[in-house]
Amino acid sequence: MNHDAYDDNYIRAILNSVKSIAMVGASPVNVRPSYFAFKYLAQRGYDMIPVNPGHVGKSLLGKPFVASLADIDRPIDMIDIFRNSSHIMPVVDEALKLSPLPKVIWMQLGARDDAAAEKAEAAGIKVVMNRCPKIEYGRLSSEISWMGVNSRTLSSKRAPIPTQGMRLSLNRMSVGGGETAASDRAAKNKSEP
């Protein structure tokens, strides 16, 4: 599995199939990226569960915080980890003790731990690293196009009018999957010395 770039179909299949998402490191502070993503994904119809031991007893947009993954009372499809790369492995270890196992482990923009990814993949779990599910959902549905962002997708179908709780179609024609975009190529060149 190449974790430098993902085919749009890989991301699309994940976002189309998962229903419940546990967000580890969710913050109640409304300018933090995790809050943005939590709110957006809840509004797009995902069953969101905030995981943060520091906020147990409180709730995030009406959803009660839990201290750890083990405290969740129902199967979870995806774990979205809002922690630095150095804090990924313990979360993955905890996830691997769940029954049933989650289908997807997603690490937030900026977070990457290849060893943890390998471990999860060995257990049959799909892994995404260094991406934001809010941005990917907004991109594949082209909702993000309102911000002038290149969705890298095309469609000749009438656009939906997004409303609260509505799931948007992610099945647009892709323009070159992440890995062939010039900017990704250029970014790779840049990180070479």
Place this chain on the structure above:
Amino acid sequence: MTDRHPGFSTLAVHAGAQPDPTTGARATPIYQTTSFVFNDADHAASLFGLQAFGNIYTRIGNPTNAVLEERVAALEGGTAALAVASGHAAQVVVFQQLLMPGDEIIAARKLYGGSINQFTHAFKSFGWNVAWADSDDVASFERAVTPHTKAIFIESIANPSGSITDIEAIAAVARKAGVPLIVDNTLATPYLIRPIDHGADIVVHSLTKFLGGHGNSLGGIIVDAGTFDWSKDNKYPMLSEPRPEYHGIKLQETFGNFAFAIACRVLGLRDLGPALSPFNAFMILTGIETLPLRMQKHCENAKAVAEFLAGHPKVAAVNYAGLASDRYNNLARKYAPKGAGAVFTFSLKDGYDAGVNLVSNLKLFSHLANVGDTRSLVIHPASTTHSQLDDAAKVKSGAAPDVVRLSIGIEDKEDLIADLEQALTA
């Protein structure tokens, strides 16, 4: 199902656009409105807090303009774009995100005269300094780097000289200095050159020229390549630090590889105000649909006219990178294999006066201060676009007193050549 990769012409027609949600209108509607209603108080707060995607007020974003933004981002291979009122507005907005008083940029001397003025005079009052370098001498960029340098600025094909810049070589200097490379790609358009493929971090355009292409609408755009790490050494606090105007949001942390475009929108456009009219966005979008076809014709005509002038007894020199004899021909073959653009200069053996006569004798070429129109255009830069420069700077910028600039249109080339022939012999 595997991803298909549509070609440039498909993107030029489709990227960013889709049938209107309410009416099914297939052409992109002109959303001629200042403002957009909110669903409820929470939606309003989410939009203002940058938590949700959507429209608030046309100074910050507009659905017609958003189609233009995504289309140009797609054509350039960038992550996002921001359309603004003019090419000059694009430059101010870009530098507002990068520079604090006392900071410096390095700019190529071969630039559009208006950009030289903007950097030299307008930027001075913001406390932004410019160091000039020679696009033909990469080492001159390296020598100009100081601890205050925050960016390097070049044109891919320079106005008026038509010379081609070695983007990759200058990108390497920028990378070493840890600063972004900004490329003004106005004269090339992404059809001829895609600077991001060659290491640019930010691309700017005057949409007024070939992208709009019909000489009817001002516009500018900023494309974020998504390649620069703004948080590496705290040199770019607009992107890396908590923003007080948004209650402490850090833009790069929140928006990742399109944070620069967001900064330009929510800190630049929002506060400086040079919004593009949705009507102009519509005109420019319509122009972009035929960009590939027009650029082919522009380049074919320009080459034919340049060849004609090069063989004319009254012409002293033709500077067109598409000619095999031109000093920039190797760079043109590398960076612009589909054509060397359609703006170039030439000089007459009888000097300044002969140039002035030629301009007044032309019947089909229009004498005006623009380039990149369907119509062929002519101007004498030394007395107009570059008149504020002193003589030495005129020569260095490619606008010596005896030089005439042409912007070749998409008319029949035989008619353009005939017009030049009669004007040269009149």
